[in-house]
Amino acid sequence: MKRIPFDDVQRTLAGVLRKLGFAPERAELCARLFAETTCDGVYTHGMNRFSRFVAMIRSGHVDVTAEPRVETRFGALERWDGRCGPGNLNAYAAMERAMVLSREHGIGCVAVGNTNHWMRGGTYGWQAADAGLIGICWTNTMPNLPPWGSAEPGIGNNPLVIGVPRAKGPVVLDMAMSQFSYGALESYRKRGELLPLDGGFDTEGKLTRDPGAIETSQRPLAVGYWKGSALAVVLDAMAAMLSLGKATHQIVPDALRETGLSQVYVAINPEAAGETEHDVADGIVESLHRCAPAGSARYPGERTFQIREENRRLGLPVDESVWAEIEASGIFPLKSE
Amino acid sequence: MKRIPFDDVQRTLAGVLRKLGFAPERAELCARLFAETTCDGVYTHGMNRFSRFVAMIRSGHVDVTAEPRVETRFGALERWDGRCGPGNLNAYAAMERAMVLSREHGIGCVAVGNTNHWMRGGTYGWQAADAGLIGICWTNTMPNLPPWGSAEPGIGNNPLVIGVPRAKGPVVLDMAMSQFSYGALESYRKRGELLPLDGGFDTEGKLTRDPGAIETSQRPLAVGYWKGSALAVVLDAMAAMLSLGKATHQIVPDALRETGLSQVYVAINPEAAGETEHDVADGIVESLHRCAPAGSARYPGERTFQIREENRRLGLPVDESVWAEIEASGIFPLKSE
Numbered sequence: 001m002k003r004i005p006f007d008d009v010q011r012t013l014a015g016v017l018r019k020l021g022f023a024p025e026r027a028e029l030c031a032r033l034f035a036e037t038t039c040d041g042v043y044t045h046g047m048n049r050f051s052r053f054v055a056m057i058r059s060g061h062v063d064v065t066a067e068p069r070v071e072t073r074f075g076a077l078e079r080w081d082g083r084c085g086p087g088n089l090n091a092y093a094a095m096e097r098a099m100v101l102s103r104e105h106g107i108g109c110v111a112v113g114n115t116n117h118w119m120r121g122g123t124y125g126w127q128a129a130d131a132g133l134i135g136i137c138w139t140n141t142m143p144n145l146p147p148w149g150s151a152e153p154g155i156g157n158n159p160l161v162i163g164v165p166r167a168k169g170p171v172v173l174d175m176a177m178s179q180f181s182y183g184a185l186e187s188y189r190k191r192g193e194l195l196p197l198d199g200g201f202d203t204e205g206k207l208t209r210d211p212g213a214i215e216t217s218q219r220p221l222a223v224g225y226w227k228g229s230a231l232a233v234v235l236d237a238m239a240a241m242l243s244l245g246k247a248t249h250q251i252v253p254d255a256l257r258e259t260g261l262s263q264v265y266v267a268i269n270p271e272a273a274g275e276t277e278h279d280v281a282d283g284i285v286e287s288l289h290r291c292a293p294a295g296s297a298r299y300p301g302e303r304t305f306q307i308r309e310e311n312r313r314l315g316l317p318v319d320e321s322v323w324a325e326i327e328a329s330g331i332f333p334l335k336s337e
Numbered sequence: 338m339k340r341i342p343f344d345d346v347q348r349t350l351a352g353v354l355r356k357l358g359f360a361p362e363r364a365e366l367c368a369r370l371f372a373e374t375t376c377d378g379v380y381t382h383g384m385n386r387f388s389r390f391v392a393m394i395r396s397g398h399v400d401v402t403a404e405p406r407v408e409t410r411f412g413a414l415e416r417w418d419g420r421c422g423p424g425n426l427n428a429y430a431a432m433e434r435a436m437v438l439s440r441e442h443g444i445g446c447v448a449v450g451n452t453n454h455w456m457r458g459g460t461y462g463w464q465a466a467d468a469g470l471i472g473i474c475w476t477n478t479m480p481n482l483p484p485w486g487s488a489e490p491g492i493g494n495n496p497l498v499i500g501v502p503r504a505k506g507p508v509v510l511d512m513a514m515s516q517f518s519y520g521a522l523e524s525y526r527k528r529g530e531l532l533p534l535d536g537g538f539d540t541e542g543k544l545t546r547d548p549g550a551i552e553t554s555q556r557p558l559a560v561g562y563w564k565g566s567a568l569a570v571v572l573d574a575m576a577a578m579l580s581l582g583k584a585t586h587q588i589v590p591d592a593l594r595e596t597g598l599s600q601v602y603v604a605i606n607p608e609a610a611g612e613t614e615h616d617v618a619d620g621i622v623e624s625l626h627r628c629a630p631a632g633s634a635r636y637p638g639e640r641t642f643q644i645r646e647e648n649r650r651l652g653l654p655v656d657e658s659v660w661a662e663i664e665a666s667g668i669f670p671l672k673s674e
Contacts, residue, residue: 071611072609072610072611074442074443074606074609074610075413075441075442075443075444075609076412076413076442076443076444077442077443077444077605077606077609077610078443079610079611104412105411105412105413105414105442106411106412106413106414106415106446107412107413107414107444107445107446107603108444109443109444109605111610134575134578134579146628146634147625147628147634148634149633149634149635150625150628150629150630150633150634151629151630152628152629154624154625154627154628154634155625160568162568162571162572162575164571164574164575164578166574171570171571171574173567173568173570173571175561175564175567175568179561179562179564197544197562198535207534222561223560223561223564223565224512224516224559224560224561224564224565225516225534227512227516227560227561227565228560228561228564229634230510230512230636230637231497231499231510231512233508233510233621233625233636233637234499234501234508234510234637236621237501237503237508237617237618237621238471238499238501238605240617240621241471241501241607241610241612241615241617241618242471242605242607242610242612243610244610244611244612244617247617247620247621247624248621248624249620249621249624250620266444266603268414268446268575268579269411269414270578270579272409272411272412272414273409273411273414273416273448273578273579273580273581274408274409274416274581275578275579275581278578280574280577280578280581280584281574281578283584283586283587284570284573284574284577284584284585284586287491287584287585287586288484288487288491288492288570290491291483291484291487291489291491292487292488292489293487293488296486296487297483297484297485297486297487297491297566298486299567299570300567300570300571
């Protein structure tokens with residue numbers, strides 16, 4: 001593991017992206033979002049995911065030149081075609097637009113179809129909350145989770161993100177509907193550890209804490225069993241319905257070909273309702289910290305500040321092999337500069 | 338247990354409510370919402386909850402004459418004061434208004450502070466979805482669930498409701514953030530059964546399926562452990578922020594004095610985005626039903642149709658003692674007719 005200064009990471013990623021055909025400004029933003037994700041400690045979706053992103057560009061599933069296009073406008077609601085562009089750039093643009101709509105109408109909504117994996121969903125919650133707005137967004141995914149009652153992965157883990165502005169720093173929830181991601185299962189297995197709690201079923205249909213057994217059965221548990229399963233279904237339905245895009249059951253169940261996702265971005269302006277100080281969330285955070293034993297309960301996003309500061313100061317941590325791969329990934333460009 | 342025709346239930350409840358001071362139309366609607374809740378099989382929040390509702394009217398926590406009042410209007414976003422009126426009437430009016438806003442602006446939002454328990458939350462999801470709109474609403478509650486990491490009930494179980502229109506009948510999610518409600522724990526204990534899954538911690542901090550141990554410790558589990566706990570926190574923050582009402586930590590932790598709740602109602606018009614047939618959700622439901630073993634996975638709200646039809650046909654089931662109490666509860670009216 002080495003540590004690389006934030007700016008060097010961003011510059012290197014942007015250089016690779018430009019060689020892959022990104023326009024300079026888009027390369028900078030895309031690189032910044034990847035660097036910020038690692039900086040905030042969401043290592044699975046930052047630099048560690050960059051090579052998969054590059055692979056999907058090379059395979060043609062992500063079109064680096066495609067910018068999202070508005071299909072319908074109706075007051076505070078818009079439907080966009082993501083045109084299979086880079087998922088994080090589409091997501092950033094969609095939340096930005098929802099934020100503009102919320103300043104005009106109090107609340108705004110942009111539904112995006114035909115887009116790609118948004119990488120770290122929390123990014124777009126921070127984006128809204130840092131600007132003093134509530135941001136709510138969700139995405140569907142390929143089928144990767146069995147609905148409650150079934151043994152077959154028929155629903156997505158459909159992450160839901162909610163960012164809430166707060167005077168002392170945003171509260172940001174970023175949760176997928178599976179209790180443990182496949183990435184988390186792999187980490188536990190490699191460390192030879194059991195999960196702290198039941199994380200899925202084994203091939204015999206018994207609940208288990210054995211990560212390898214769940215990887216084999218492909219039956220991770222939804223958050224709250226039947227409840228998270230149901231939430232995943234309605235998130236998928238709303239995203240596909242409002243974007244006129246694909247529902248989970250129509251998405252190719254292959255992480256390297258998972259494209260054509262459907263997403264919804266909602267922004268709400270608390271100032272339009274009269275909440276101007278953003279101190280409501282402060283009171284809630286303080287009440288959480290008082291819960292016995294005091295200091296034991298944290299608010300969503302609480303650890304991010306500390307990790308962010310540490311990684312900004314010491315450099316972003318990255319495996320040497322991952323970094324070498326990133327540096328090499330621009331060697332065979334799709335387009336010459 | 339006896340069965341009473343739907344119309345007789347509604348008429349009886351409405352009669353009691355009129356004696357308690359409800360205006361005739363409000364008595365009819367309030368009675369209908371209670372009857373529909375029992376009819377749909379949500380027995381805990383229908384007739385079985387009526388006596389508690391009457392007790393809160395008699396104690397002055399619910400003001401039967403109070404109608405909600407608009408405090409601020411900004412485009413598609415409104416903030417209302419619920420004025421401690423009947424929770425289900427306030428909720429119905431708020432969703433109705435969010436629906437009107439969504440027809441004007443594509444999306445609409447009404448935040449309501451200073452209101453009361455909305456009884457069955459699903460009601461307002463059905464209300465929107467039956468009209469061809471997406472309805473999303475949530476409420477905070479008194480503190481009744483420990484945040485993850487803490488042993489003290491510092492957060493609410495803050496139910497979240499999402500109704501999605503569907504050509505063949507709505508998909509409606511109605512989930513509280515606790516894995517099992519106190520009502521469910523009590524039912525299991527009285528039947529002498531263990532919970533099917535861990536439902537909380539015992540007084541020693543161990544996960545347990547023993548319902549009585551959880552009732553004693555007051556430590557039920559949130560849906561998905563840390564995830565549902567985090568979702569409850571952001572739902573509370575958004576509701577208190579947009580309504581300028583109370584957050585969970587400011588609400589009296591006593592079921593008979595739980596008043597001044599904060600709620601948010603969002604409606605989205607899929608037709609404004611171009612989805613006119615409402616057949617997207619049909620495709621998702623069909624894909625769920627195909628999941629192996631076929632027919633084992635259900636969609637949210639699936640059983641409601643069957644229960645509703647059965648109870649409409651046979652009469653609404655009610656314990657004889659509960660029915661006797663309802664009939665008697667108008668005997669000492671607050672106001673003469």
